[in-house]
Amino acid sequence: MALPAAQPAEVLRAWQKDDHYEKQLAGSMARLMPSNHASKAVPISSLLYKSFTTLNDLQTLGEEYSGIVQVDETYHKLPTFGNRLLSILLSAFGENLTRKVLRYAETAVEQNATLKPAVQNSLVVLFKAVANMLPQFESIHRALCYISGGPIQLGKTASGIDYVQVRPAAAAYYAHLRLLGMVTLLHAFVSCGQSIYQAKRHMDQMREFPNEVDSNKSCVACLEEIVQPCVLPCGHIFCMECSYGALETCALCRTPFLKNSVVPLMNYSP
Known part of the structure; x- marks a missing residue:
């Protein structure tokens, strides 16, 4: 049974x-x-x-x-x-x-x-x-x-x-x-x-962000206004906190980058 x-x-x-x-x-x-x-x-x-x-x-x-x-x-x-x-x-x-x-x-x-x-x-x-x-x-x-x-x-x-x-x-x-x-x-x-x-x-x-950010005042990674802009080797611009923080690849073109290749833009305003 x-x-x-x-x-x-x-x-x-x-x-x-x-x-x-x-x-x-x-x-x-x-x-x-x-x-x-x-x-x-x-x-x-x-x-x-x-x-x-x-x-x-x-x-x-x-x-x-x-x-x-x-x-x-x-x-x-x-x-x-x-x-x-x-x-x-x-x-x-x-x-x-x-x-x-x-x-x-x-x-x-x-x-x-x-x-x-x-x-x-x-x-x-x-x-x-x-x-x-x-x-x-x-x-x-x-x-x-x-x-x-x-x-x-x-x-x-x-x-x-x-x-x-x-x-x-x-x-x-x-x-x-x-x-x-x-x-x-x-x-x-x-x-x-x-x-x-x-x-x-x-x-x-x-989707609201274009693939290029030349005239964009917002950081695509954090969706906030770019503060202390930095440029990646691929040419895209992000804020310093994102560039030296969690980002390992470009949020737009997905190109990998190293932290020592990020270039701060001292006198640049998007």
């Missing part, structure tokens, strides 16, 4: 317990690590905690507390070693890896001389908007789990892992959890909408 699927409240309790223990482990590890590497304690603690439990065919402390067990999509077998390993890696490093891929794609677009500046700007803004929405994607997945059940971690869903109940769940009403899911879903959609609106607004502002 097949075991019943785990109730959303039991899955949530297990996730909260495991998250608590992982944070405790991360805090202890951070105190032992050099300060410049302390940020790595969170993914490493998650990897260690799940490796000693899930990867060894054992329940986590949270799963044991809630009486649930991981199963594959058939609900009759334990997940394969490969699926468990994939879920652990995605849970620990998935978001950071996705951000690195987006940054790599953004850099590749900026250095692609065959693309028109307008296309480059649009793609860069799009990649930045997707990166800003990554936490909201996780919130949407969590909200759907509150409403219809399933694992809280996006990595487990991507790996085809679910939960079954191995002992009777505590009697509870789940209407409040579904309500929480709908509120979380609404908040995530609103946040995504704001990111999309800001990206569209940024692209519209960039």
